[in-house]
Amino acid sequence: MLQKPDTDGLVIVTEEICQKVIDRDLAFAAVRDVFGAMARGDAYNFPVIREAIGHEDALYGFKSGFDKAGMVLGVKAGGYWPNNMAKGIINHQSTVFLFDPDTGKLKALVGGNYLTAIRTAASSAVSIDQLxxxxxxxxxxxxxxxxxxxxxxxxxxxxxxxxxxxxxxxxxxxxxxxxxxxxxxxxxxxxxxxxxxxxxxxxxxxxxxxxxxxxxxxxxxxxxxxxxxxxxxxxxxxxxxxxxxxxxxxxxxxxxxxxxxxxxxxxxxxxxxxxxxxxxxxxxxxxxxxxxxxxxxxxxxxxVGLQDLAVAAVAAEQAVATGAATRVSL
Structure with missing residues (x-):
C-alpha cells in the first residue's frame, strides 16, 4: 500500500528510480497479492480503453482499477509504438498515475515502462509457481x-x-x-x-x-x-x-x-x-x-491494470522510504 507522505505534494518516481527500488521479489509478491485480492472481490479492474491512434501505427489506451484491500487507486496510460526500436527506445511506453482513494488527489506519477516489463514477468512466474x-x-x-x-x-x-x-x-x-x-x-x-x-x-x-x-x-x-x-x-x-x-x-x-x-x-x-x-x-x-x-x-x-497499480504503489512507497522520490507541490 502506498503510504501517505509526511508532507503534501506529488511524488514522482522516474524509470531510473523504479529500476533501483523494485526487484523481481517485490514485483512477484505485489502481483500475487493483487491476483488474490481480485479473486476475493477486494480489487477490481475498470474497462480497458485501447485504440489505434492513426499515427506511427501506435496503440494507445488506459488500464485502471481500485484495490480496496491495499487502498491503491489509479490508471496506467500508454501503449505500443512499433517503430520505436528504430529510434533507439522500447516499443512499450507508459506512465502510472496513483490517486489518494480518500480524497481523489493525485499522489504519485510513476514511470511505467520497466514496471510493465517486470510485472508481466512476475505474472507468468506466479503461474509457474502455482501450476x-x-x-x-x-x-x-x-x-x-x-x-x-x-x-x-x-x-x-x-x-x-x-x-x-x-x-x-x-x-x-x-x-x-x-x-x-x-x-x-x-x-x-x-x-x-x-x-x-x-x-x-x-x-x-x-x-x-x-x-x-x-x-x-x-x-x-x-x-x-x-x-x-x-x-x-x-x-x-x-x-x-x-x-x-x-x-x-x-x-x-x-x-x-x-x-x-x-x-x-x-x-x-x-x-x-x-x-x-x-x-x-x-x-x-x-x-x-x-x-x-x-x-x-x-x-x-x-x-490487467491492477498489476501495474500494485507494483507502482510499491515503487512509490520504496522511493519515498529511501528518499529517492522527487516531490513537487501541486
Missing part, C-alpha cells in the same frame, strides 16, 4: 524480444530448470536471449517449434502474433503454458485446440475471453467462460490448480 509440475526441468521460450529477457529471469527462479530452449519468428533475435541465459548460467538452445514442445515442461509465449505458433500436437502431457502476448482482439499465440485441451487459468476472466488467448476457443464454442479460472482462486486455496502430473495447464496472462 507447473514441481519436477519441471526444461523451460521453453517462444519469443526473444525485449520482454522475453524479463520472462526468462523470473521463470528460472520458480523451478530447478536445467535447460532453456527457444524459438522465435525472427531467428536473428534469439542470440540476445541466449546471452541472458549465459549470464544466469543455464544451457540454452535454439530449436524448432515442434522440438520445443517435445522437450519443454514449461512454455512461455511472449510474442505479438496474430496466428497460432504452437499447435496442440506439439505439447507433451504435464506441460504448463504461460501465454503472455495476447492482449488485443485478434491476437493469438497458440492453437484454439490446445486451449480447449488445457485446464485454463487467467488474471481476469472477462478480459481473457474477449482479448486474451482464450478468445478464439470461446468464439468457436470449444469452451465457455466457466472453463476459465482466475489464478487468484489457486493462490487463495479455493481451487486446487494442477491435479495430476499429466494435466496440461495454461495461464492466459492478458495483463
Amino acid at each position: 507447473a509440475r514441481k519436477d519441471a526441468k526444461v523451460l521453453g521460450m517462444v519469443g526473444a524480444g525485449h520482454q522475453s529477457t524479463f520472462q526468462l529471469r523470473a521463470a528460472v527462479e520458480q523451478r530447478d530448470f536445467e535447460k532453456v530452449v527457444c524459438w522465435n519468428p525472427h531467428p536473428d533475435m534469439i542470440p540476445n536471449l541466449g546471452k541472458v541465459a549465459a549470464e544466469i548460467g543455464i544451457p540454452f538452445e535454439a530449436v524448432s517449434r515442434e522440438e520445443l514442445g517435445a522437450q519443454s515442461d514449461v512454455i512461455i509465449t511472449i510474442t505479438s502474433a496474430f496466428e497460432p505458433l504452437i499447435e496442440a500436437g506439439y505439447i507433451k502431457p504435464g506441460t504448463h503454458l504461460a501465454c503472455m502476448g495476447t492482449d488485443t482482439k485478434g491476437k493469438q499465440e497458440v492453437a484454439a485446440e490446445l486451449v480447449a485441451k488445457a485446464t485454463l487459468f487467467t488474471d481476469e476472466v472477462a478480459q481473457s475471453t474477449t482479448i486474451g488467448e482464450t478468445q478464439h476457443a470461446i468464439a468457436s464454442g470449444a469452451i465457455t467462460q466457466d472453463d476459465v479460472t482466475p489464478i487468484g482462486k489457486v493462490i487463495n486455496g479455493d481451487h486446487p490448480g494442477r491435479t495430476s502430473d499429466d494435466e496440461i495447464t495454461l495461464f492466459d496472462g492478458t495483463g
